[in-house]
Amino acid sequence: MKFAIFGDVHANLEALDAVLQDAADHDCTHFVCIGDIVGYNANPHECLEVVRGLDCPVIKGRSLRAQPPGRTIDALDTQASRRGG
Numbered sequence: 001m002k003f004a005i006f007g008d009v010h011a012n013l014e015a016l017d018a019v020l021q022d023a024a025d026h027d028c029t030h031f032v033c034i035g036d037i038v039g040y041n042a043n044p045h046e047c048l049e050v051v052r053g054l055d056c057p058v059i060k061g062r063s064l065r066a067q068p069p070g071r072t073i074d075a076l077d078t079q080a081s082r083r084g085g
Contacts, residue, residue: 037058
């Protein structure tokens with residue numbers, strides 16, 4: 001049993017795909033996401049779908065812990081865009 005532990009995706013679908021391909025190349029069978037799936041880049045919804053499809057444990061990352069309750073993914077992306085992320 002091999003685990004791939006990843007995080008700080010920040011809506012970068014191309015990077016997430018590359019990490020998952022590397023995990024497959026190394027015969028990883030289990031995944032753990034240490035958070036920060038959305039924010040900063042162009043593909044928050046797609047990244048969420050990919051991670052959901054892994055059916056793996058996900059820890060709430062630093063960026064999401066800092067958000068007020070009820071904040072949507074779209075609002076987080078807008079906030080990141082204003083910061084130049």
